Amino acid sequence: MADKLIIFDTTLRDGEQSPGASMTKDEKLRIARQLERLKVDVIEAGFAASSNGDFEAVQSIAKTIKDSIVCSLSRANDRDISQAALALKSAQQGRIHTFIATSALHMEKKLRMTPEQVLEQAKLSVRFAKNLVADVEFSPEDGYRSDEDFLCRVIEAVIAEGATTINVPDTVGYAVPELYGQFIKNLRQRVPNSDKAIWSVHCHNDLGMAVANSLAGVMIGGARQVECTINGLGERAGNCSLEEIVMAVKTRKDYYGLEIGIDAKHIVATSKMVSQTTGFVVQPNKAVVGANAFAHASGIHQDGVLKARDTYEIMRAEDVGWSANKIVLGKLSGRNAFKQRLQDLGVQLESETDINTAFSKFKELADRKSDIFDEDILALVSDDSVTQGQEQFSFVSLSQRSETGEKPFASIVFKVQGQEVKSESEGNGPVDASLKAIESFVKSGAEMVLYSVNAISGSTESQGEVTVRLQNSGRVVNGVGSDPDIVVASSKAYLSALNKLQSKSDRVAAQG
Ligand code: KIV
Ligand code: ZN
DSSP states (O other): OOEEEEEEEEETTTOOOSSSSOOHHHHHHHHHHHHHTOOOOEEEEEOOGGOOOHHHHHHHHHHHHOEEEEEEEEEHHHHHHHHHHTTTTSSSSEEEEEEOOSHHIIIIIIIIOOOHHHHHHHHHHHHHHTTTOOOEEEEEETTSOHHHHHHHHHHHHHHTTTTEEEEEEETTTTTOOHHHHHHHHHHHHHHHHHHHHEEEEEEBBSSSSHHHHHHHHHHTTTOOOOEEBGGOOTTOOBBOHHHHHHHHHHHHHHHHHHHOOOOOOGGHHHHHHHHHHOOOOOTTTTTTTSTTTTTOHHHHHHHHHOOOOGTTTOOOOOGTGGGGGGGGTTTTHHHHHHHHHHHHOOOOOHHHHHHHHHHHHHHHHHOOOOEEHHHHHHHHHHHHHHOOOTTTTEEEEEEEEETTTTTEEOOOEEETTEEEEEEEESSSSHHHHHHHHHHHHHHOOOOOEEOOOOOTTTTSSSSSSEEEEETTEEEEEEEEEEESHHHHHHHHHHHHHHHHHHHHOOOTTTTT
């Protein structure tokens, strides 16, 4: 039987470390459910000790998810590990992932510890974790830039303490495929007890080689777990992208010869959910999940594909879930049809009240837009007002005026802790006027570092999906809003970002 390649998804932990990608507990839970549907083997749900919010998110994911292993990151100390174990208490299958840096640079400059102290700390931490859970993963942070002899000593020691997975991160994305693959191979050959653990790769994409490096770690090095994120989300240039790894291994099974448990037809829905939740738009030419990934524009290609699909297609769009882009519902659709569609899309709303709110939003949208696509429904349920009625700021209504030669003007009504307020402003354009009207009331002082508009489903009848990224006192958050009127979508996105600025608590960074 072919070996299995374990897919370890870290969208909710390493992906979330991307500035602005922070998610609420409910958003994380929704994504975790979708990852379970996708049949991800391990979900790294967060870093429980980093903040109360992360602790609660890991805890609720651990309570809910049954089919995937739920994992929490923790630094190599007793407090972090205890917090991780506590958050994972109700997990059907829980894993603690503990890490400590092992490169000379990190040990000396960041940890200010000697190699012997790091070795001792790594051993003690795995021993401590092993007393709390059976499934313990260890990562030597900046492993790829670590001294090979030292790394062998650390890995041998932590396996002897009971670590069941050894993950070798290329934390800074410095590796190249052949060297990284060879590095993993050397470690596996040199560590005497290497066969007692599963080896894992964790690559960052700073040189655009995270997927290639991970595959080399698998093929040359013999790793059997890949750590990755949906859409390659992650700090700086991101992490290894799940959809690319999965489809490479599935499409080239002739070469890789590995089994993979992922149900690929949920890939596109998962990608859209992550993108709509975080506001990180997927580039159109992104492999597998980009809008153009299966679009043949040239006449020669179109002609070829019509005659025989495999002339230019190596994968089928529907196998990764692209057929989902069809008209699903309209003005006459009832609540049951809507509920069924939510279920088909993997969206589970917490309560009947949430379903009712979403359904009345759907009806409002259907009055304004004849064709409702799956993307519209996903955008609708990502809307703060559907799932998080307790938010500080929420949109009510807007009117704006813009005429050639006149200064654009907007008047907006929104709620602040349940109380309606009205604010007006002029601006360079209607969007600018609307956001200035909100800001002149709220006075957040936040700096806008990104504003982007994306058409959810192609045509001008489509809903606009707006991302607003705000920065304030070192915190960066993304707000997302959607509506057929992009001025309204922009205002919702701005209010959503303000909500996140209010609620996001300070947290410890994993690589801090
Ligand atoms: O990139 C990295 O080194 C990490 C570790 C914490 C596993 O994300
Ligand atoms: Zn990482």
